[in-house]
Amino acid sequence: MKPVRPADLIAVQPPRRTVAFSRRSLLLGGLGLAALSGPAFAGYAGVEAASMLDVTRYKLRPRGWPAGQRLTITVIADLHAGGPNMGLARIRDIVDASNALQSDIVLLLGDFVATHRFVTEPVAAPVWAAELMRLKAPLGVHAILGNHDWWFHQADIRAALAGARIPLMENDAVLLGEAGARFWLAGLGDQLAVPLGHGRFRGADDLAGTMARITTDDPVILMAHEPDIFTSVPERVSLTLAGHTHGGQVRLPLVWPAFVPSQYGARFAYGHIVEGGRDLIVSGGLGTSVVPLRVGVPPEIVHVELAA
Ligand SMILES: [Fe+2]
Known part of the structure; x- marks a missing residue:
């Protein structure tokens, strides 16, 4: 594990965050999670998990991006379909907001x-995929x-994405956009694909192979x-x-960032990170893992605007 070096981190402007809408019942959200988790604070956590949906906006021109080549990107990360906080109605809302x-x-x-x-409300793969199939964008959904x-229901998930005609990129790259405004979209295989035990994993990622697919400037x-x-x-x-x-x-306090699932701790936990002139945006995602709670990290759709 590489140590976190504060000198590596360059503070950037905090993202502009707007609350898109708040449709779900605060009461139901709080009660549902309180029933699962007991403590009074679960009510507050439930409010965040079940009722909030932020749109977090970033506007930047990263290195190598041509001046004047405008591109807007909507990012949906970590949907984790399944109630209590990611039932079918919630997924519909997220697709509509996107x-x-x-x-x-x-x-x-x-x-x-x-x-x-x-999970109180399983959402079958073809069902959430049918919702994602409603996503619309001129350059497509990828x-x-x-x-x-990789760890759970992998075959069902692959089949559902294929059924929704959403291309799945694994160590691949495609050239998109109109002439004069083209760009490569690359997708990396998962880095934690196969658990080996004792906290070790074999990745399905091939960064060099992915980059080799890129054949123009x-x-x-x-x-x-x-x-x-x-x-x-x-x-x-x-x-x-x-x-x-x-x-x-x-x-x-005192807990975060202990549970950030990264070998770098909080270094890449969230937001716009610039290191060595290179840009990374990490979405806080929408759903939950381990427990259906979110505290201090509202579910978010990320909107990125390049080279405005
Ligand atoms: Fe993950």
Whole structure:
């Protein structure tokens, strides 16, 4: 594990965050999670988990991105479909809110299914995939898999995405956009694909193979479920987009960032990170893992505007 070096971190402007809507019942959200978790604070956590939906906006021109080449991206990360906080109605709301952003492209960064023990409303893969099929963008909807997708229901998830005609990118890259405004979209295989025990994993990621698919000088956007790959991403990539961390999911004093699922701790936990002139945006995601609680990290759709 590489040590976290504060000097490596460059503070950037905090994202602009707007609450898109608040449709779910605060009372039901609080009660549902209180029933599961008991403590009074679960009511507060339930409010965040079940009722909030932020749109977090970033506007940047990363290195290698041509001046004047505008591109808007909607990022949906860590949906973790399944109630109490990601039932079918909630997924519908998220799809509607995403479509309202009218971005050029929609990227799905993996972890599609809730796998925690407190799932109260399973949402079958073809059902959530049918909702995601409603996502609309001129340059399409593109997906990668996350670690949960590899660990649980992998065949169903692959079949559901295929059934929804959402292309799944695994160590691949495609050239998108109009002539004069082209860019490569690359998608990395999951870095934690196969658990080996004792906290070790064999990844399905092949960064070199992914980069080898890029055959022109057009700029590159890389999708990676886990942000940890960022330390290896070459300068050729203008922007890396990741999820997985849920921003820590539960941000409590003395606890956070102990539970950030990254070998780098809080270094890549959330937000816009610039290191060595390279840009990474980590979404806090939408759903939950381990427990259906979020504290201090509201569910979010990320909207990125490049080279405005
Ligand atoms: Fe994940």
